[in-house]
Amino acid sequence: MSDFEAILKAYEAAGGNPQFLKSPTVGSLVISGNQVLGLNAIPGLDVTADPLPDGVRVRVRVAEGARIERPVHLCFGVVPAEGVQRILVDYELGTGSSAEFLAHCTFPNALRVQHIMQGTVHVGVGATMRYSEVHYHGETGGIEVLPKLQIKVDEGGRYFSSFSQTKGRAGRIDFDYTVDVDREGLTELTAKALGYGEDQITVRETIRLNGEGARGLAKSRVAVRDRARSEVFASTEGNAPLARGHVDCVEIVRGQAVANAVPVVRVTNDRAQVTHEAAIGTVGKKELETVMARGVDEEAAVDIIVRGMLG
Amino acid sequence: MADATAPGQVLLQVVDLHVMRDERPILRGVNLSVAEGSIHAVLGLNGSGKSTLAYALIGSAGYAPARGQIWFAGQDITHLSITERARLGLTLAWQEPARFEGLTVARYLSLGMREADTERIRKALIAVALDPDVYLNRFVDESLSGGERKRVELAAIYAMKPRLAVLDEPDSGIDLMTLEDIAKLIRRLQREGTTVLLISHRDEVVAIADAASLMCEGQIQTTGDPRHVCARYSRCCRPCDRAQKVETEVDYERL
Numbered sequence: 001m002s003d004f005e006a007i008l009k010a011y012e013a014a015g016g017n018p019q020f021l022k023s024p025t026v027g028s029l030v031i032s033g034n035q036v037l038g039l040n041a042i043p044g045l046d047v048t049a050d051p052l053p054d055g056v057r058v059r060v061r062v063a064e065g066a067r068i069e070r071p072v073h074l075c076f077g078v079v080p081a082e083g084v085q086r087i088l089v090d091y092e093l094g095t096g097s098s099a100e101f102l103a104h105c106t107f108p109n110a111l112r113v114q115h116i117m118q119g120t121v122h123v124g125v126g127a128t129m130r131y132s133e134v135h136y137h138g139e140t141g142g143i144e145v146l147p148k149l150q151i152k153v154d155e156g157g158r159y160f161s162s163f164s165q166t167k168g169r170a171g172r173i174d175f176d177y178t179v180d181v182d183r184e185g186l187t188e189l190t191a192k193a194l195g196y197g198e199d200q201i202t203v204r205e206t207i208r209l210n211g212e213g214a215r216g217l218a219k220s221r222v223a224v225r226d227r228a229r230s231e232v233f234a235s236t237e238g239n240a241p242l243a244r245g246h247v248d249c250v251e252i253v254r255g256q257a258v259a260n261a262v263p264v265v266r267v268t269n270d271r272a273q274v275t276h277e278a279a280i281g282t283v284g285k286k287e288l289e290t291v292m293a294r295g296v297d298e299e300a301a302v303d304i305i306v307r308g309m310l311g
Numbered sequence: 312m313a314d315a316t317a318p319g320q321v322l323l324q325v326v327d328l329h330v331m332r333d334e335r336p337i338l339r340g341v342n343l344s345v346a347e348g349s350i351h352a353v354l355g356l357n358g359s360g361k362s363t364l365a366y367a368l369i370g371s372a373g374y375a376p377a378r379g380q381i382w383f384a385g386q387d388i389t390h391l392s393i394t395e396r397a398r399l400g401l402t403l404a405w406q407e408p409a410r411f412e413g414l415t416v417a418r419y420l421s422l423g424m425r426e427a428d429t430e431r432i433r434k435a436l437i438a439v440a441l442d443p444d445v446y447l448n449r450f451v452d453e454s455l456s457g458g459e460r461k462r463v464e465l466a467a468i469y470a471m472k473p474r475l476a477v478l479d480e481p482d483s484g485i486d487l488m489t490l491e492d493i494a495k496l497i498r499r500l501q502r503e504g505t506t507v508l509l510i511s512h513r514d515e516v517v518a519i520a521d522a523a524s525l526m527c528e529g530q531i532q533t534t535g536d537p538r539h540v541c542a543r544y545s546r547c548c549r550p551c552d553r554a555q556k557v558e559t560e561v562d563y564e565r566l
Contacts, residue, residue: 292394294402
């Protein structure tokens with residue numbers, strides 16, 4: 001099996017549709033380890049990918065005013081059991097542009113794999129970027145995932161991000177996104193993760209609402225069981241008049257697992273408002289008993305509730 | 312499976328049921344018989360023990376009887392789990408139903424069905440005046456109003472086709488459904504083979520029942536023709552200092 005076929009197979013296991021990676025009309029990028037196996041730019045979308053010794057430097061540009069109608073598909077993965085993949089990435093969305101990116105990150109055989117993603121996102125004036133990242137890590141737990149992004153949303157821009165690791169072991173995840181939002185800008189960060197065995201999940205979401213009327217939501221949903229650990233640091237700052245922010249964190253704990261949540265709300269302008277809600281604990285009694293009262297056994301009922309929450 | 316019982320025979324028999332909470336007696340020797348195929352109302356003021364009885368019947372954690380027995384279709388179910396009781400056909404529609412993030416109405420309604428039946432799910436939503444095309448893919452979460460959530464709960468009971476449905480205050484918090492709509496739904500459940508134990512503190516709801524019991528201070532005071540029971544309720548029952556503290560969400564969750 002070629003490297004391309006192997007990564008496509010892993011991509012499919014992670015929930016991706018390989019047809020999109022082969023279509024000439026769909027923007028796409030396929031990276032396995034430090035090899036660029038596929039790249040398709042389309043009008044309005046420019047993508048460059050330069051190999052590094054242990055990864056790839058990626059630059060994505062969406063031209064001013066360009067509307068990329070179909071989602072751009074990204075596939076990152078390491079198929080062997082060991083390795084390091086460092087993705088240094090910069091996204092630049094020009095003024096008034098819009099694009100959606102669907103990234104699948106797959107490490108199906110990881111025994112000692114490190115996936116590092118570091119980069120920046122710049123959403124120009126009035127631009128919209130939607131970024132969805134779905135992970136599949138297999139059942140071995142031998143994976144470290146370290147995504148760290150600095151995001152800047154200009155006036156009237158919108159940035160939506162969804163990170164999801166709900167199939168297979170999490171391994172060690174340290175997710176760290178920071179967003180600065182300018183006037184009338186909007187951001188929504190959602191992180192969902194499932195951990196079991198000895199998994200360790202850390203979610204760091206920081207939103208700074210720096211412009212008048214900026215809005216932000218930091219949402220996290222984490223479920224851990226066995227001896228897994230989770231920590232959520234969610235911080236939102238209201239630094240300008242009429243800035244509105246909200247932190248929403250739910251962690252479900254079972255077995256010997258431990259969860260921490262540290263929601264931070266900070267307001268430096270007397271016309272800004274930031275709110276937060278955090279709930280940590282087991283599945284609610286009423287939710288559990290409601291499902292059980294339909295004839296579902298307890299373990300399956302918990303699973304239904306947790307999977308619903310993790311989407 | 313539970314033994315079969317013919318219409319008119321006793322489906323649910325509660326014998327001398329005592330339930331304690333924080334060392335206080337809440338149910339103090341409840342005796343109740345519900346006939347198969349009937350609509351049986353339990354009427355009583357807030358704090359009389361109605362919801363506690365409902366939780367004890369389905370086997371909710373923290374509501375295990377200190378004394379007494381619950382028989383269902385000839386089987387002693389006193390020590391069975393909620394799941395086991397539900398599989399025998401006993402379920403509850405909560406007064407304030409739970410909300411589920413990420414669970415669609417379609418999935419929620421299918422939970423109690425042995426085999427997914429899209430047509431029945433659609434029919435169940437129509438039965439509670441919800442448009443299936445609008446609601447099937449909505450989530451059973453905070454985005455539903457209290458009234459919508461309540462109607463979804465009743466639809467779930469209809470979809471499940473249980474042998475005995477305990478409906479805890481089905482008329483409370485419903486916005487667009489009238490009492491007549493609820494009465495129609497309950498009668499429809501009955502026609503399709505579900506026995507209904509209807510818990511309420513409103514005597515006009517009880518009018519649709521075949522039999523009624525009046526509950527006071529954790530005991531059934533009288534059982535009989537709904538008109539007579541309602542008359543006694545109207546005549547005699549007033550809030551009093553003998554009523555127990557009303558069951559709250561916090562009380563329920565902490566047990």
